[in-house]
Amino acid sequence: MIEYLIGFVIGIIMTALISYTVHLKITEKLRKELFECQIKINSLSDISELIKQNFYKIASETIKNEQEILHKQNREEIENKIKPLNERLMEFQNKIDKFNITEAENTTKIVEQISLLERNNKSIEAQTKDLIEALTLNRNVKGEYGENLLENILNSCGMVENIHYTKQFVSVSANKTDDEIHTIRPDFIIKLPQGSNIIIDSKMTLTSYLNYVKNESLLKEFKTEVKQRITELSNKNYQNGENINSSDFVLMYIPIEACLNTIYQDYDLIDYAYKSNVIIIGTASLLTTLRLANYLIAQKTQSDNIKQIVTAGTNLYETFVKFSEELIDVQKKFEGLSAQLNKTINRFKRNNPQTPSLFSQIEELKSYGIHTSKTLPKELLIDNELMTKEEGVTVND
Numbered sequence: 001m002i003e004y005l006i007g008f009v010i011g012i013i014m015t016a017l018i019s020y021t022v023h024l025k026i027t028e029k030l031r032k033e034l035f036e037c038q039i040k041i042n043s044l045s046d047i048s049e050l051i052k053q054n055f056y057k058i059a060s061e062t063i064k065n066e067q068e069i070l071h072k073q074n075r076e077e078i079e080n081k082i083k084p085l086n087e088r089l090m091e092f093q094n095k096i097d098k099f100n101i102t103e104a105e106n107t108t109k110i111v112e113q114i115s116l117l118e119r120n121n122k123s124i125e126a127q128t129k130d131l132i133e134a135l136t137l138n139r140n141v142k143g144e145y146g147e148n149l150l151e152n153i154l155n156s157c158g159m160v161e162n163i164h165y166t167k168q169f170v171s172v173s174a175n176k177t178d179d180e181i182h183t184i185r186p187d188f189i190i191k192l193p194q195g196s197n198i199i200i201d202s203k204m205t206l207t208s209y210l211n212y213v214k215n216e217s218l219l220k221e222f223k224t225e226v227k228q229r230i231t232e233l234s235n236k237n238y239q240n241g242e243n244i245n246s247s248d249f250v251l252m253y254i255p256i257e258a259c260l261n262t263i264y265q266d267y268d269l270i271d272y273a274y275k276s277n278v279i280i281i282g283t284a285s286l287l288t289t290l291r292l293a294n295y296l297i298a299q300k301t302q303s304d305n306i307k308q309i310v311t312a313g314t315n316l317y318e319t320f321v322k323f324s325e326e327l328i329d330v331q332k333k334f335e336g337l338s339a340q341l342n343k344t345i346n347r348f349k350r351n352n353p354q355t356p357s358l359f360s361q362i363e364e365l366k367s368y369g370i371h372t373s374k375t376l377p378k379e380l381l382i383d384n385e386l387m388t389k390e391e392g393v394t395v396n397d
Contacts (some may be wrong), residue, residue: 028203035081114252146202146253150187153286157291159294165191167187169186174240176234176235176237182312184238186201186238188200189203190293194300197244197275199238199239202252204254205229208222209223226269227272231276249277250279252273253282253286254280254282
């Protein structure tokens with residue numbers, strides 16, 4: 001049994017040795033073939049690299065040549081196309097240069113104008129400050145400002161001083177504070193048809209209003225000043241002044257519309273003015289009032305013109321009637337004078353053969369040697385004398 005096992009093992013070992021030997025031979029053969037293949041691959045790789053290098057070289061030269069040709073062609077085409085563009089660009093550049101020069105000059109002028117505007121602005125600011133100070137501190141300036149503004153509005157509406165309105169009309173009236181006669185000077189009196197008047201007085205409340213604009217808590221002080229102006233105007237009693245034919249109210253003109261709007265928001269203040277026979281108006285209301293006044297004046301003027309036309313027509317008609325009557329009298333006188341003249345002429349034209357007429361005797365003088373080209377009119381010679389003269393026959397007694 002042991003021998004059998006030993007023989008089996010030896011057999012396996014021998015088989016393994018034989019298999020290993022065969023494997024070595026096959027491996028060696030494959031290694032040789034692999035080596036030969038590797039050599040061939042390396043050769044092919046070298047050839048491929050050489051071909052690739054040659055191809056790259058040829059391709060590069062070809063592309064370079066083509067690029068040079070294309071570049072030359074493109075350059076010529078581009079130059080042909082760009083040349084007009086360059087000319088336009090040069091022209092545009094010249095215009096830009098001129099524009100820059102002009103712009104620089106304009107900029108200099110603008111800077112100068114801005115400097116001038118700044119100086120003017122400072123001057124205006126100073127003048128505005130002076131005006132505000134004058135309107136807020138100087139009572140006379142405030143009054144003149146309102147009066148001048150009011151008069152400009154009157155003039156712009158076509159009204160003429162001393163024709164349609166009177167400025168600072170001097171009169172007297174009993175003041176309501178003491179019932180004594182005082183001199184009054186209403187700012188303006190508008191003259192309406194039939195002797196009626198509208199009194200307008202300008203009042204400025206700028207100081208208190210500006211204080212209110214800066215601080216709304218000062219509204220009460222502003223309204224108090226307005227109420228004082230109403231009271232002052234009412235106490236002067238303009239509407240009852242001597243030689244003033246006005247209704248029982250006076251117009252108080254306030255030139256600042258914003259100020260007026262604030263006043264209109266207080267019903268009690270408006271009611272107080274109404275009860276004081278004072279009506280507060282602004283520029284818009286004043287223009288409406290003046291338009292109505294102009295309409296009434298125009299209506300009165302038109303009515304007066306119509307009356308004058310009717311009067312002139314009546315006078316013209318009566319004058320023409322008188323002239324016609326005198327013309328008829330003259331005609332009658334001429335007719336009588338004509339009859340008298342015909343009678344006298346006929347007296348000289350006696351149609352009596354034995355007593356020749358004066359005209360025929362005068363005409364007969366030509367036969368006595370009078371040389372003249374003149375001849376008596378045939379109408380003054382009677383027919384038988386004329387015929388006798390023409391036939392050369394003498395009429396005897």
